[in-house]
């Protein structure tokens with residue numbers, strides 16, 4: 001690995017965001033590698049969930065994170081002549097533990113932290129609505145501002161890739177708590193992008209919520225993708241795949257979004 005630019009090398013012929021049975025995925029790392037070879041990919045990068053601040057079971061414990069790095073390391077060797085395998089991690093902003101030996105880091109925000117409470121952003125529409133009601137008096141824009149303050153703080157982590165930057169919109173088609181075109185919403189989102197651009201991080205265009213039936217379009221929304229690209233940010237398609245069948249999910253439909261952002 002030679003820095004962030006190398007992560008863009010294979011364009012749509014690589015998956016850099018996927019999960020396995022080490023966290024909340026359905027398939028083992030080896031099954032994922034074999035599926036990637038079948039699909040004709042040049043590279044597969046794993047991004048298991050780093051330890052959750054709430055100890056939630058979707059993420060890897062510290063011990064499991066260490067075992068995960070070792071397991072992916074063994075696959076790198078075993079499949080070296082067929083596909084490039086990378087060991088990354090999806091590091092949550094509030095994660096208390098990250099193992100060593102990683103090729104890259106996806107920085108993601110999965111919680112809105114209010115006082116000592118971690119409200120999950122993407123566990124269910126009901127949980128997000130509860131967060132909006134309990135912590136922000138029903139003001140969806142105040143909730144988004146708090147979420148994007150967290151996203152801006154990812155800059156301190158200096159991630160290689162920024163994960164699903166507008167995750168707070170996951171349930172927008174089910175339960176719209178705010179309007180994605182509202183000036184307050186856009187100001188919060190653009191502010192987070194402004195904080196991240198100087199780090200050189202790549203912004204992912206993530207089709208994971210489509211494959212899991214929550215959304216009809218990828219993260220981020222078109223207005224955000226435009227803003228990122230207009231300001232010199234680079235983007236990469238990812239599937240946030242939780243199963244072998246959804247590697248690089250519907251990349252063909254969204255590949256055009258990667259144009260104008262080549263290195």
Ligand SMILES: [Zn+2]
Nearest residue numbers: 090108163164
């Ligand atoms: Zn995530």
Ligand SMILES: [Zn+2]
Nearest residue numbers: 017019090240
């Ligand atoms: Zn993920």
